[in-house]
Structures are given as C-alpha cells and as structure tokens.
Amino acid sequence: MAVRRREAALRALRDHDAAATERHYGVPAGGFADLLVMQGMPRELAEELEGEHDEGMSAAMLALYRSAVPNLHADWGTQLPARMPAPGLVLSPNGHPFNEAEQTEEMAAKVGAQLAVLEGLGHSWMVTHPATVAPILTTFWNAQAEQQAEHHERSAVPSMEQ
Structure with missing residues (x-):
C-alpha cells in the first residue's frame, strides 16, 4: 500500500499533475521545485533538481524503492x-x-x-x-x-x- 502511494506521488511530480501533487503532498505545488522548497530546500538547488527530474529519474527512484532489501515499505520491517x-x-x-x-x-x-x-x-x-x-x-x-x-x-x- 505504501509503495503504491509513493509511486503515485512520484508519477504526479513527473507528470506535473498539480491536482495529484496537491492530493499526495497536501499542498498546492507548481512543480517539483516548489515541493522541495516547501520541505526546506534552498530555491536555487530545488530549481536545479527540478530541471533534472524527468521520467528517467522517476523510474530510477521507483526502481530503488522496489529493490530495497529488505523492502521496508512492503511489510515495514517484517x-x-x-x-x-x-x-x-x-x-x-x-x-x-x-x-x-x-x-x-x-x-x-x-x-x-x-x-x-x-x-x-x-x-x-x-x-x-x-x-x-x-x-x-x-x-x-x-x-x-x-x-x-x-x-x-x-x-x-x-x-x-x-
């Protein structure tokens, strides 16, 4: 369940889906940089990362979540x-x-x-x-x-x- 929620949230960011981003993160976000700034990252760095955040980065992050052994998000520590x-x-x-x-x-x-x-x-x-x-x-x-x-x-x- 938690993995699916994270995957959906990453897709919302990747697709620049403002409504889904607001649903998953609880705040309106104009883009990935806004979300990072909301979490305390300096705007300059956040904008640099947003420029690099594409489908490849989302795929890499999802692969990392899915491949973690043990996958703490699947059964949280079992x-x-x-x-x-x-x-x-x-x-x-x-x-x-x-x-x-x-x-x-x-x-x-x-x-x-x-x-x-x-x-x-x-x-x-x-x-x-x-x-x-x-x-x-x-x-x-x-x-x-x-x-x-x-x-x-x-x-x-x-x-x-x-």
Missing part, C-alpha cells in the same frame, strides 16, 4: 531480524510528507535502535539542516565509541581472582 547485531540510530524527519511516525517507532523498537525525531525537517534535511542533525549523529557515534572503549578496557584487565 523481514528484519528481531534485533540488529550492531547499535543503530533511526532518523525520522517528521516534516516529510511520507513519514509515518508510528511505523518508524515500531521499526526502531523492533531492531533495538535509538530513534531521533528530526522535528519539522523534511526529505532533504541533510542539505537544508546539516548543522541541526550533526550533533545528533556525533552524540550517537561518541556514545558508541565510549561503550566500545569501556568494553575493551574491561576485557583487557586481567582477573585478580586467579
């Missing part, structure tokens, strides 16, 4: 292991039109990952707000490094019980 073998961090930009908070929370919990909600950020957060997200990432990475160092320290100390 193919994932109960817990991932390494620590994880799920970034959830709640300003993204396709963000489904409940499913994101469920997936993060299922795999034992931390969840960081990127308040008000959209699809292009890494372009529009890197300084906002960088501390979230570095805090997570630093915590992992500290845990790893503590583990190595404990395993390097010889037992005094012998």
Whole structure:
C-alpha cells in the first residue's frame, strides 16, 4: 500500500499533475521545485533538481524503492531480524510528507535502535539542516565509541581472582 502511494506521488511530480501533487503532498505545488522548497530546500538547488527530474529519474527512484532489501515499505520491517547485531540510530524527519511516525517507532523498537525525531525537517534535511542533525549523529557515534572503549578496557584487565 505504501509503495503504491509513493509511486503515485512520484508519477504526479513527473507528470506535473498539480491536482495529484496537491492530493499526495497536501499542498498546492507548481512543480517539483516548489515541493522541495516547501520541505526546506534552498530555491536555487530545488530549481536545479527540478530541471533534472524527468521520467528517467522517476523510474530510477521507483526502481530503488522496489529493490530495497529488505523492502521496508512492503511489510515495514517484517523481514528484519528481531534485533540488529550492531547499535543503530533511526532518523525520522517528521516534516516529510511520507513519514509515518508510528511505523518508524515500531521499526526502531523492533531492531533495538535509538530513534531521533528530526522535528519539522523534511526529505532533504541533510542539505537544508546539516548543522541541526550533526550533533545528533556525533552524540550517537561518541556514545558508541565510549561503550566500545569501556568494553575493551574491561576485557583487557586481567582477573585478580586467579
């Protein structure tokens, strides 16, 4: 269901179908650039991307959605292991039109990952707000490094019980 909805939304953008774009994204959009700007992307970059957004790009994006293994959108995590073998961090930009908070929370919990909600950020957060997200990432990475160092320290100390 979610894959079909994303495919229809991409077709609306590709075909410059204003009514369908409004239906899928919830806002009137004159084109792809307007949608990207609405999500916080600088207009100059959004217009550059709009110039490149054609049927080939839509086909590539759809192929990527369809080929993801596991395809998180097909059964949202049913193919994932109960817990991932390494620590994880799920970034959830709640300003993204396709963000489904409940499913994101469920997936993060299922795999034992931390969840960081990127308040008000959209699809292009890494372009529009890197300084906002960088501390979230570095805090997570630093915590992992500290845990790893503590583990190595404990395993390097010889037992005094012998």
